[in-house]
Amino acid sequence: MANTDTICAQATPQGNASVSIVRLSGPQALSIAQQLTQVELIPRHAHFSTLLEGEGNTTIDQAVVIYFPQPHSFTGEDVVEFQCHGNPFVVKNLLQELCRYGARLAIAGEFSERAFLNGKLDLSQLEAIADLISSGSEQAARSAVLSMQGQFSEQVQSILQQLIQIRTHIEAGLDFVEEDIEVEVKTSVQAKLENTRQEIETLFAIAQKGVQMQRGVSAVxxxxxxxxKSSLLNALSTEERAIVTEIPGTTRDVVYVDMEICGIPMRLIDTAGLRTDAGIVEQEGIERARKAIENADLVIHVIDSSQSNITPAELTKTSRRLDVYNKADLLTDKSALPENAILVSAKTGAGISRLREQIASRLQLQASDSQTPFSARARHLDAMRRALASMQHAQQQLQIDAPMELAAEDLRIAQQCLGEITGEFTPDDLLDYVFREFCIGK
Ligand SMILES: Nc1nc2c(ncn2[C@@H]2O[C@H](COP(=O)(O)OP(=O)(O)OP(=O)(O)O)[C@@H](O)[C@H]2O)c(=O)[nH]1
Ligand SMILES: [Mg+2]
Structure with a gap:
């Protein structure tokens, strides 16, 4: 699809800075830039130039101007980048002038959309750039770089190739009338199908970790x-964030700290103590705690080890629960504790670093050097889930000796689902959904 409009936008954040970058992309980019600078722009050369306004009497700014001829640019079109001084008025004047010469302001994600439509990068790579920009931790940034470089896409492509091969194999088999050849084809198709299904499952597990890495995890x-609980929040985050007193019912609202655990962003949430005889404010706090428990990836159930009552409240009976015995410094007799109990003291700090490891372990966050997950998004997981369901359906069809064409059709659907990840088979409304989430100038 050819774009006839030339678009412009500020690529750097709004506000005052030493430098701001304004990008111009489209068929008129070069001629507009030449008029504005009155300089013969040489491809990929940094020109220090005066940007002139109107009839050439006023100077907007002095800037470094670089021209990237198509197709060797981010969008695949002619692109000119203006590195001007980082002042909102300079940027506004420059954009105004570019529009006066015939460009228009870009909408959100429009540069990336053009890069996609011109085949510069696939959809998941462009999403990875957006994720890289918004990464909230070092690990998240590293994983986004991997996806941006195409690690995720390559694996999807390899599975797509396998699916195409299996479909070809089935279709070739359909032409044979002899029964023994049909049986042979079926056996080999079944083996290949299982192999590919397992590969999708492995990819899914890595991608799921990648999604977690991007959005972070939460523990309550x-x-x-x-x-x-509040003392533990302060100890784990090493911030005096929550109020701690000896009065039961101190915490009534949901208090949280954003921290990092194993390089992954984690929101640690403190809640009101769970009890039935609470006053009206505390009751509201307990209701909020209930919601936080429902949504958290991990529920850290804190128990006072020096007290006899160590049964968890009804609310905390979930498989996502990690029991932590606090106030170890007051404990004299450990015999009442379960074996391997996690024993800490928020007061002295004993056991806190081990608790951090336990939390990471329960959230399956341990970094392994061999496999930094690439970044991924919920929509990729959804596409893989649908592909897996189709693969399983194909396997069932073969098992019940249904005509091979039916399995082939399931594989076609699986192929289409996976193709949505890279954008190979992507309806226009999905493209709109993906790109309009990006920010302007990207
Ligand atoms: N000795 C000892 N005291 C502790 C420890 N942890 C917390 N405390 C004390 O226990 C009391 C309650 O602590 P909080 O952190 O406010 O407890 P909480 O669970 O948040 O209480 P609510 O918000 O009321 O539900 C305070 O007096 C703390 O100083 C510990 O490990 N050892
Ligand atoms: Mg508290």
């Missing part, structure tokens, strides 16, 4: 009043 501290 719950338990009876006064067991030391």
């Amino acid at each position: 501290l719950t338990g009876l009043p006064n067991v030391g």
